[in-house]
Amino acid sequence: MIDQADTLVDEIIACVGNKIVLGIPLAVGKPVAFVNALYQRAKHDPSLSLRIETGISLEKPVGKSALEKHFLEPFVAREFANVPDLDYMLDLRRGCVPDNIVISEFFFKAGSFLNSPQQRNYTSTNYTHAVRDLLDKGVNVIAQIVGKRTCGQNHEQVTTYSLGSNSDLALDLIPEMDKLKATGHRVAVVGEVNTNMPFMRNHAEVADSEFDFILDLNTQPDHQDYALFAAPAASISPEDHLIGLYASTLLKDGGTLQVGIGSLSSALTYSTLLRHENNRVYNKVLSDLNVFNKFPISRDIGEHGAFEEGLYGCSELMVDGFVHLYKAGVLKREVFEDLTIQHLLNQKKISKTVTLATLNTLLEYGAINSTLTQADISYLKRYGVFRPEVSLVHGKLVTPNATAGTDISQPDIQHWIETHALGPSLKGGVVMHGAFFIGPRAFYDDLNQFSDDEHQQFCMTSVNYVNDLYDHMLGNQQLKQAQRKHARFINSGMMVTLDGSVVSDALENGQVVSGVGGQYNFVAQSHQLRDARSVIKIRSCAYRKGKLTSNILFNYGHNTIPRQLRDIVITEYGIADLRGKPDEVVYSELIKIADSRFQQQLLAQAKAAGKIAPDYQLPPEYANNTPDMINAFYRKYQAQGLFAPFPFGCSFTAQELKLGKALKALKSKTSTRTGKLLAILGSLHTQKPDHDTEQLIKRMKLEAPSSLEERITRRLLVAELQKQS
Template identity: 50%
Template sequence: MTVNGRPRLSDTERCVDEVIRRVGKTITLGLPLGLGKPTRLVNALYQRAKDDPEINLHIFTALSLLAPSGASSLEKRFMGPFAERLYGDIPELQYARDVLKNRLPPNVQVSEFFFKAGSYLNNRNQQQQYISTNYTHAVRDLMNLGVNVVAQMVSPGELHDAPGMVSLSCNPDLSLDLLPLLREMEASGAPVAIVGEINRQLPWFGRDAAIAEDQFDVMFEHQASEYPLFSAPQMAISSVDHLIGFYASTLVKDGGTLQLGIGSLGAALVHSAILRHKNNDAWRAVFDRLKVAECFPLAVREGGVGPFEKGLYGCSEMMVDGFLYLMEAGILRREVHDNADLQTLINDGEIDEQVSLATLDVLRREELIDSPMRARDVAWLQRHGILQDAVDFKGGRLRVGEHSLDTNLDDIESREAIASLALGERLTGGVALHGGFYVGPKKFYQSLRELSDTDRDRICMTSVSFINHLYDHQFGDQRLKASQRVHSRFINTAMMYTLSGAAVSDGLEDGRVISGVGGQYNFVSMAHELPDARSIITLRSTRNTKGTVVSNIVFNYGHCTIPRHLRDVVITEYGIADLRGQPDEQVYLRLIRIADSRFQRGLLSQAQKAGKVDAAFRLPASWLNNTPESIAKAFAEAGGKDWFPAFPFGRDFTDQELALGQALNKLKVKTATRRGKVVTLLQAFRAKDEQGRYTELLQRMGLSQPSGLREKLDQRLVILGLQLTENPPDTGNSKA
């Protein structure tokens, strides 16, 4: 098949041959973050490099996704059927599997700037090859590395009235910036190859994401590449997560802007925002029960308690599935326009989405159009829907069918004629969500494919250089972005937070990388640059490490992602800490206030010893109820699972898998220490399913009829785990 004079090849080997013909055997391959990797093509190129040691292949990317497999024998039994169900029809990234198993050939190097959280924590090769960079600097760093090949999965335009076009869909994030730079390299004499892989499972997005297919040098198309998209399953939202999400929802301002990340904390916020909008009485009851206005006045001062009457605009490097739920709920509906003057007039209430003669009068007053109108005025007004598309401008007059209208806005008859024949009904071309990339559950991809043309056009997948910061000449100027991003709430997560106000989000103090900086620094910094914007860091107050509960709010830490001078708002399940512009003593105390009470005295003692808090300060009694028991009580009083379910947006796990997952998690916690392992094994030897209550669950694990000592022990462990989840011990340290 040929499109625009360029062939679509159906053989990956021929594609690899063409790449090598164009650039030679020294290949620096840039691949999209996450979903958009063209797996068939990449596997073919990687296999060629494995077969031919003369090829030097350096892969630069982020988030190389693999199906989960589990570490222990029990985890493998649990994950096997689940992974087969979700990922069995998806080809695996062979280089990523070899990276995980430390078996890359010596002529292949893989560098990533963002890991799937924790996936390479103990992989020395990847820790050594990790490149630390802001998301917005990744293109610069790719160019410095000498990238000469870019490969990406794309969606074809034939089925979307866009022949000759393809959509970058899930990953215009870096490609929109990178492809022109590669063509500049080529023009200067450096060989390059831009390669695409057609996949009709990939949802189509137009606007910035749609580019001409002839921008690619090689395009691969084969039925074998029409494979399902790699999905990220919905994770359960705990009571702790729900409370964090609820507090965050109090800070979202109607008529504002929202940025979110992936995970249960982001999903919890989306759920609470929808509850606030659609069941406001129930939401307000929780607001009052938690005494938010009294304890955390920032929510009243800069957030809101009512439904989202004006709606929100989304501007997020990652389009999580939660944005679709916000759109369906009627919350994500504030549309922004690509003209700063027009957007400012909308923000100020000078004009609204409904078009009238008053719209023309305001635009004329602001000298955005002239009277009589000129050709450029008419074209500009049509682009924004203020004049109908059917209007022509000829000979200095508006032509509408058989009618010829004067464009003098001071003439009463002309005004009446324009109003009745030429004016549009509403502003058009607005965008409710700008996104850079997406990864999500299987259901999410199906919803994207089924979007109406109207809703799809309200989403603009575009470059991170537009989304993640203000200073960009190619994709919108600073004034335009500031006019669109009013009352921004940039909501991100952290692993730990120090009392001085530094966030730890991507790595450990020994230098090992958990994930990466991504765009977090950009959004936090932007919150300090935009008027009315706030950076909100969410984190759970504690975590369980080797069987011991430890605080995520710490006195200090030997690594930080966000430095303390960018401190702003921090939320745990115990409330909101407003840190912006506060003196150090207040920052320390406000963070201690939302820490778990088991650690408050120790944190205060360290702060006082360092001279950061007055030695005479004592913890108020009202701060000392930050316990798992109080969370359980607050959650129950707030309506519990009736209002705050574990899976408000559906799930990929079956009922059996949920029960088994809880049991395995319980066992993992119990066996985190050497003593815990011994005790758990002794308990497992005594665990029996005498009444056959767990027969189906044991069948799911392949342990209904164990053979051999290993399987018999695994069966007993599963039975013990199930018994523990049904009858958890009262230790006082269990999570709510």
Template identity: 45%
Template structure:
């Protein structure tokens, strides 16, 4: 492979880009933490200052350090952000895009947005590209990319330099293939950030993969590390229900956030505390536990998810994600069927491969290479002139000859299958200790994690037989915002067309769940959502925008239960979704369904589903929270105890601010009680001294909610 140009400074790299690309620079950068922020900032500032040049950035999930929306929030966040995000550099284009001040010669287009951050932002909404994640590389290439830049991990220096695409091998290779395949010239730039965990396997690339490698030390900085969110009672209930659908020996996909953490903790409770797990579910399931999976994970799970999140790493460390899969369809099929009993190499394994037609007799070099790659033959075994040799042992390659077969079985076999992986991911994002644990993981454990291309993870097309064999008993768990009573899901945008986040890979996992005979799609949503417009049901009669059409409905989970929708008639779908809706909205949902002819006139919600209320749910889970099986932060938090106390009070205040009557009652109560907050809390929030009546009210509201 060709050698790249090594450039020691980002300014010099930008010079090279501007000298090489004559017109508009169309820059593609990965989603999430794979962006080379410092280089992007240098390029952005240079072009911003020169109206004669133009820049178009094509990307997704641009991350910035959290900022408060009020003085109170800003004062609280400042020391937390400095501690947790360290020297992570925000991107100038994000700052300007949020402020509506992008210069006329620069455009930013994203195909996935940070959730809710660009609602009402006209430039961002107008420039949004709606695409499935699986097709993102193709759709980025359509934009005429001429520069692709990515932050990479590195080991060694100079001639011993090794590079890894780390978090983001997801679409970079495919983008470069698409662009170059169309005949367009493109500069591929790798920017070394030595804080990026060095991921092996599919993520490792030769330095020559890039045209330019930037080694500027200023490109090394802390990774964006969102702290773990609190897992609420509703999250835990959803996670517990979802965990009871996961089959031992199967495949798991989950996402980021508190729901992912809830599923991870629920699986750990199921594996380690089976009696308590059963008792928790019994309290949550009015229809009993028939059809639920309650046992330990004796065979373990294989993780296959576009997003490799903290919950997956915790499940690996708990020994639950441990089912290895192998990059060969026949070998994997033999393991699945039990014809090969386990990963211990034996003569019977050799015979099974021969009978399945995976190897031939006599063996040829291709067969020997295959057997050595997976550790079935020792690495030192050699093939010369139709003879196998290892140390002093020699035999022919005809496996039908008993003497040859016995010689190989006695002297030339390896001990265990090699190159299996138990986690396949496209990109990762997590808190600080997530990155720390990846950086310090033992090599023999890290090699079991394969970060690879999204076109491998998100679809079955291309090497179908292998993917089907690996993804047995898959449970694809996705989050949605709204479900219609007929089973359609809205996950990426509002009825108005305003984009909340993006389609991502959801549609592809949905399609894959229906294409695999033993897979299930699990759509999860909280039964209600509360904002300035008041409390609303997340299950509605109809919605003006959907991400997943109703003909792909399968399993829907809220905190109040599981609705099995696959193959059901519309009236039954309506009944099952109403059964897991919040009881404050059930009557209206029934009325609407009847009005549209989808429910019989005499239907009434059964009594056992009439108590779907937050306080009832909290009471059911309280004993298990107190027993520390369902802690607020199952995988830790970057916040101190004092910060957690402050956050709880501020969240109550923010919630009340959306409901004037509630805010008024809270203010009167707080002023009447006259409680005092600890001086250090007030100092941090800028409330140590009050100069206006508003300051006084804020101070008392805060104290009253501690």
């Protein structure tokens, strides 16, 4: 137990020596106090060699232009108060990391290191292989933020720690570090206590003996733990909402859900809630879009009713959407760690409500013996079939008020059990398995405010448990398969080629945008499970270097998911069902959900390659994929209070929303030299700004421009704000 970060650095150097390979988790689980102290020590002591192995190093947003900086400064000061910076990230941006330090990541925050020397330090790997790769790289120190709690009284007190946001790798790494210790290697496992980290239970709660060192700064007078990095909710665009709506039609009641992060994930959550809570309107929307006729897969494998049995979440990333679904009664299908119970629930031979039939069914399927043993009693109590007070004493079933024999085939003993021993319902089930989490501040607050019963239903666990089907110390393949019925593994991509290959992590010049993460794992898993499907969400087009380009391409020089694993692709224009289809169908289905401004070009390329018959014509119902169509749909339902840009709360003020919209439009218009010239010419005829516009201009520190550039910028911004008012 250590109460100073610098003291911990001394201990680590004494433990492992001057060559440190530090493994720290993805995203919010990084132990910032320890990492910064270790980094600064190495920075000022060239005799130390430090390699940091990690992923998703989070940074507070920083604008590139003066305009962006003026917009962001008050927002960052408010939303990231008491959130510390990672010193190594500050130095990476300044280009002043010393030669004795290397920072290597296997997953970048999307787009954060394009055109950066950091591209050279990227490691491409599947999330499930990260532990193996860390060991291969010689990791000798692992560290992360942990939650802490002490239960009991006086000498009976027991302290446990929670891996909190990042049980993903630690649950597998710690045993491997123990093996290294046993063979004489000098290694260390470090936990840094932070009282703001939600204390997750189940697999994430571990004994204090799992750690070699605990850094707990709370023993210092007046110490306040730093705030966790919270990701503000992103605006959901009309296009995103439509993608989420189409994806929601593929969910099957009683099924399994995996999602990613960002506005596309939030859009799916929103439409899933709409389906459950306002089903009449939901189906009216689907009817208006002619979903079931145009995209019959939504009828064939999905459903459009409310969720009676509910969903089970099995997702490497637990986002705030899962908590919204839980509160609404959608995320409620519990899974259990016992294969027999899980199979019987799947087959509806038992239900969560315990009756005498539950006991007899478990007997019929060999889960217990006719004459109950101590192991049987423990099993039945663990899963709530028997009450906690039931025990086996001298060959008799005993409760505080009654005693009976153990031969449950006897009618009188069955009657006794029904009267004295049966519990009300199965227990030990969970509605969510996740490997790491990140989200808005309100999400962390929700997790911190969970009751004990709610915590028991959310299990943060190993990424190797969640992301693949192989046997694992926490559950074997048969159990995973039984739990993950009707799975919809939903992820996002950047581009898709007409042969069904998906581009999600990098560009064709080799530059890495983000990383593979767990996407390949989930896609592969979907092909291994009989009733599972992989769903990739992609926006149909994007602006690149000021030019509108299609995200559905004839070909591309890189892919993340190869064509032989193609399955379902969704854009704002619909759903393409690709699995097991011949190339002609695959090519035509993807063209059907492309933006119409690119459809004829794609069709011509496909025909030229002999992939589509020369006389094929695109059906007219798929030829109106235009922004005008989307905007007309959006305006209609937005007027009814649906599909809002921030349905789950907004971190921006009303002023910031107006400015953000104007700045986004202005950035797009001025991304090319011609566009910039046209925008300047158009701004010459702006009217005098009214009081509200003046306040916005003041917020951007342009009320008294001191240079020609600032005067032009002010005029451009005023013009854009006036267009939007």
